[in-house]
């Protein structure tokens with residue numbers, strides 16, 4: 147034990163006597179976890195250390211967020227220095243230089259006139275902020291009837307009431323179904339394993355699914371629709387890659403009817419698919435983007451909304467004087483997050499990590515598709531450094547087979563993967579080496595052969 151009265155790090159905690167009961171864990175089967183916990187205590191580069199001392203290869207960049215690898219020295223140093231210099235500054239009617247500098251540097255990565263930045267602390271907050279910005283924009287523009295929001299089935303936009311309303315994951319909505327936002331519609335999802343199974347990169351079939359948007363416009367009238375929000379690549383529901391031509395059609399329909407298009411790039415942002423953002427990768431300019439995760443390499447919580455200049459100008463210029471947008475968070479643009487963000491951008495830039503992701507993508511693609519033919523594998527899909535491996539479900543037990551692969555990879559193979567339902571999702575840090583890709587795929591392949 148350290149000399150202080152309270153333990154401050156995992157090293158100072160008596161793990162053998164650690165009580166697990168008090169904590170209510172998020173998105174976790176609490177009882178099962180507490181019966182057989184999986185605890186991580188340290189991280190460096192591509193590896194975690196588990197509580198029992200094992201080194202665990204990180205096949206998921208934490209939760210799709212540690213894009214530059216763990217505990218990067220420049221980022222840790224920037225956070226420590228900032229914590230000692232100025233821990234916090236109020237963000238309402240006050241500012242500090244780091245948040246302006248980070249906003250300016252980020253916009254250099256963004257396409258077109260997407261050059262206004264609103265900071266939040268998470269992806270969920272970024273999504274709710276973007277939805278509010280859309281409503282505020284149409285009010286300011288003198289079209290207050292534009293309030294309808296359109297999401298997509300199998301979309302994940304975090305857990306705020308706005309996010310779960312436009313999101314399309316039934317399990318995230320059903321406990322709260324009576325209190326979701328009104329005036330929300332959902333486009334169909336684009337997953338079609340009958341036509342597209344084992345596609346490499348963008349699948350060939352499904353661009354026409356975008357035409358559902360045109361039908362929603364016909365049904366409700368464009369003058370009632372504020373915005374469409376979609377993940378360019380749906381991550382959390384199992385890595386669903388957009389079919390060729392689909393995003394282009396969504397963009398064209400939004401443009402035709404003057405509907406705002408929001409790309410939720412919480413996962414795809416900051417290099418995951420081998421470009422700074424999916425917007426660049428697909429060469430499609432949304433009107434807003436939501437990000438989080440990789441913005442600080444997950445070292446300090448942060449999210450943001452990127453907004454086209456015209457949207458900012460419309461909202462800000464609509465008010466004679468005083469506050470223009472009644473929204474914000476105590477920790478919007480927190481100094482530690484900004485310091486972490488600036489250092490993170492530096493690491494991405496200095497090490498060329500987005501380009502590295504692009505150059506590793508073909509190797510990663512071959513590696514994941516080598517699992518075709520493995521027991522129970524019914525589909526494999528990939529883009530950049532993200533992949534989904536879909537398994538046939540056990541009768542009456544959806545998710546059980548993939549979850550067993552996950553626990554066994556962790557326990558027996560020292561590899562961290564992620565599962566959603568019966569889909570294994572892989573998204574290693576962008577610093578991953580080819581031999582580590584082989585190790586991750588080797589572990590998954592071995593477990594697929596063993597797990598019934």
Ligand SMILES: Cc1ncc(COP(=O)(O)O)c(C=O)c1O
Pocket residue numbers: 267268269270271273302303304305377381382410411412413438439
């Ligand atoms: C596309 C997308 N949007 C929003 C979120 C929510 O982000 P957070 O968990 O930081 O609130 C996530 C989280 O995975 C996400 O993948």
